[in-house]
Amino acid sequence: MRIIIDQATPAASLLFGSLGEIQTIPGRAITSEHCRAAQAVIVRSVTSVNRELLTGSTVQFVGSATAGTDHIDRHWLQQQDITFAHAPGCNATAVVEYVLTALLWLMVREGCLLQEKTVGIIGVGHIGSLLNQRLQALGVTTLLCDPPRAERGDTGPFWPLSHLVQHAEVLTFHLPLQREGPHPTWHLLDEELLAALPDGRILINSARGALFDSAALLTALAGGKTCRVVLDVWEHEPALSLPLLSRVTLATPHIAGYTLEGRVNGAFAVYQALCRQLGGRPGVDRASLLPNAQQAVTLSGPWRSEQLKPLLDRIYRIERDDAALRAVADQSGAFDQLRAAYPARRECSSLLLVCDQEQTAQQWQRLGFQAVVR
Template sequence: MKILVDENMPYARELFSRTGEVVAVPGRPLPEAELRDASALMVRSVTPVNAALLADTPVKFVGTATAGTDHVDQASLQAAGIGFSAAPGCNAIAVVEYVFSALLLLAERDGFALRDRTVGIVGVGNVGSRLQARLEAWGVKTLLCDPPRADRGDTGPFHTLETLVAQADILTFHTPLNKEGRYKSWHLADAALLMALRPDTILINACRGPVVDNAALLEVLKMRGDLRVVLDVWEPEPDLSLDLLARVDIATAHIAGYTLEGKARGTTQVFEAWSAFIGQPQQVALESLLPPPEFSSITLHGELDQATLKRLAHLVYDVRRDDAPLRKAAGQPGEFDRLRRQYEERREWSSLQVICDNAASASMLKQLGFRVSLQGQPSSLPE
C-alpha cells in the first residue's frame, strides 16, 4: 500500500511505514500525480482535500494531522466511501502556551498584572477550555462565549459575544471556521465589533485567519492606536497584508500549534485511526518518539510571581523568536510557508521540570502545565 504523507508531519515515515510504503510530498502544492496509485493521503491544513482532488484515484482514507478540518470536504469523502480522521485537540496545549507567552510578554512590556485583567475566550473547545483552566489557575477572571455549547446546555456560564466585547480587557478567539449557518464564524470579528472594543483591549487570533476580518482590522487600527493585537493566523494566507503586519504587536506565521509534542500528537492520532481502519490497530506512546528537551530542569526558590513565571515560560518558548523572522521575511514569495516548513523545534512547558522549595509554587506550576517536584520529593507530571 502506498501512503502519501505531508513531508512536514514529524514521525510520519517512522509510523506509517509499519503499514505500507510511505512517500513524503509537499503539502502546498500537492503533487497530484502521486495520488494515482495511493491508498491513503495524510495532510496538514495547507492542503485542500475535495472530490476533484481525489477523483479517479484509489485513495480510501484521508487523515489530517490537525485539529481543524475546514480544509477537508468531509461530505465528499463520505459520499465516496473514503475513511477520514482528524486529530482533535492535538495542538491545544501548544496554542494555549503560545497565548500565555504572548500575554506575559505584553504584560511586562505595558506594565500590568495579568491577574488584574478579564480575558474573554471566544470558543471553548479543546483550546479554549484549557486556556480557561490555566488562566483561572493563575487567578485571572475569564468570560466564556460558545453559542453551540450554550445551546446544548453545557456547563458555563456562557455569555454573548457582545458581553465579552463590553467587559473583557483581552479578547482571544479559538473557534472553528464556519462560513455559514447558525454558528457562522467567518468575519466574526468585523468592523463593528472591532470599533466597539474597550480602550486598550488586547485582541488575539490563533484559530483561523478569516475569523477576524483583516481588512476591517487594518482600517480600525489606523483609527485606534490604543488596541494591541496578536495575530498568528491571517486573511489570506500565505499572502498576508504587509500594512497590517506592520501595525500588530505580535505577528507569527500560523505556528501557534507547532510544538513538537503537538505535531507528534497529530501524527500519532491519525496513524492510530488509519491502522484501525485497515484492521491493524496500533497504539503509540508519545514519549517514545520525543527527544530530550534542551532544558530539562531548573530550580526555583521561594514564591512564584508573574515575572518569574514569564522567565520560566520563555525559557521553554518566547513568542518573539517567531515574530522577528516573519517581519524580516514578509513580502518575499514563499517565505511564509518556508517559516512553517523549516520551523525550529519548540517544546511544551511540560518538557521542563521545575524543582521547587515552596509547596504553593509547586502546586501552581503543576496547574500551569510544568513538570514539578518539591526538593527531596519525586517529579510530578502536570495533569
C-alpha cells in the same frame, strides 16, 4: 499500501513506514496526480482535500494531523465511503502556551500584570477550555463565549460576544471557520464589532485567519483604533497584508500550535486511526517520539506568578518569531518557508521544576510543567 504524507508531519517514516510505501511532499504541493495510485493521504492544514484532489484515485483513508478540519470536505469523503481521521485537541497545549506567552510579553512591555485584566475567551472547545483553566490557575478573571455550548446547556457561564466586547480587556479567538449555519464565524470580527470595541483592547487570533475581516481591521487601525493585535493566522495566507502586518503588535506565521508535542500528537492520532483501519495494533509508542525533559530548574519557596515569564522564556521567545516574519514578509514563499523550517519548539512539560514545597509543585503542575518536590 502507498501513503502520501505532508512532509511537515513529524516522525513520518517511523510511524507510517511499516504500514506501506510512503512519499513525503510539501503540503501545498500535493496534487491529484500524487494521490491517484495511493491508498492513504496524510495532510496538515495547508492541503485542501476534496473532490478535485481525490476523484479518480484509489484513496481509502484520509488523515489530517491537525485539530481543525475546515480544509477537508468531510461530506464528500463520507459520500465516497473514504475513512477520515483527525486529531481534535492535539495542539491545544501549544496554542494555550502561545497565547499566555503573548499576553505576558505584552504585560511586561506595558508594565502591568495579567491578573489585572479580564480575558474574554471566544470558543470554549479543547483550546478555549484549557486556556480558561490555565488563566484561572493564575488568578485571572475570564469571560466565556460559546453560543453552541450555551444552547446545549453546558456548564458556563457563557456570555454573548457583545458582553465580552464591553467587559474584557483581552479577546482571544478559538473557533473553527464556519461560513454558514446557525453560528457562522467568518468575519466574526468585522467593522461593526470593531466600532463597538473600546480603545485599549487586546485582540488575539491563533485559530483561523478569516475569523477577522482583515480589511476592516486594517481600516480601524489606520484610522486610529488603539488596540493591540496579535495575529498568528492571516485571512489570505500564505499571502500577507503588509500594511496590516506593519500595524499589528505581534505577528507570527501560523505556528501557534507548532510545538514538537503538538505535531507529534497530531501525527500519532492519525497513525493510530490508520492502524485501526488496517486491522492492526500500533507498533510505535508515542512516548518514544519525544525526548525527555530538556532541562531541570530548581525553585525555592512558595509559588510566585512573576516566575512564570522567565520560565516561558526558556522555552519560547515569541518576539523572535515576530522579528523573523517581519524580516522576510515581502519575499515570495517566505511564509511557507518559515513554517517548513520552524525549529522544534517545546511545551512547558519539557521543563522539570524541582521545588521544595508540595503546594508550589502542585501549582506549577496546574500550569502544565513537570514539577517534583526534593
